[in-house]
Amino acid sequence: MASRRLINPSRRASDSGSLPLVGSLHQKSRSSPLLSIGLVVVAAFFLIGYSLRGSGGFASEKEAISIGQGVSCSLDVIQAMPILKKAYGDSMRKVLHVGPDSCAVVSKLLKEDSEAWGVEPYDLEDTDSSCKSLVRKGFVRVADIKFPLPYQPKSFSLVIVSDSLDYLSSKYLNKTLPDLARVSADGLVIFAGYPGKQRAKVSELAKFGRPAKLRSSSWWIRYFVQTGLQENEMAIKKFEEASVKNSYKPSCQIFHVTS
């Protein structure tokens, strides 16, 4: 985005720089009407070209800004850590995080004295050395969550999933969500994007495979009922109380489901 902003003004400066030149030629040519008509035509071409190019530049700049606004729910998970601890207490002892930036979430959980594992559903190509080390030690694994998770039932006390469900069609959601509930003993926390917020950058679409399908909270709640998952009323209440106390305002919607 920064480079776009730098490129545009310089391009505009050179364009407008050419306009006074046309103007001065026009003044000198008063003697010949034919030549001046020709120059007016040339000037008109310059002006049309300039305005088309200008508007084109503006449109792509605007697009870049609205796409670049995407926020990761995984960041919300990290910020929610003290709230989750208050809401879940001892259920935070053995946590599985599923979602992008799982390395960051897992290292945060490990610092908070939880046992923690992560499933990163997307490529980990340009990652830092601490993430590589988490992968090497088996704390974080890269796995396609369209397939069953390689864990025994109730392997974790709590499963936290962020962003990744937004990228599943309902066909795969129908398989993955019950599977996440299966590997959890005490519950499942879902961080999902709000509809109307474009999240992934165009450059990341290849990584996620498809654009995010952001569902409304009423859609999710109806979906839980249809799939036989129950919302965890106790966790919802405690989470809300702690959120108010800590002035925690997530940018994603959060659901608490029993397993």
Ligand SMILES: *[C@@H]1O[C@H](CO)[C@@H](O)[C@H](O)[C@H]1NC(C)=O
């Ligand atoms: C997924 O599950 C929902 C709720 O049970 C159902 O209405 C829907 O048809 C299913 N979708 C697919 C693609 O199987």
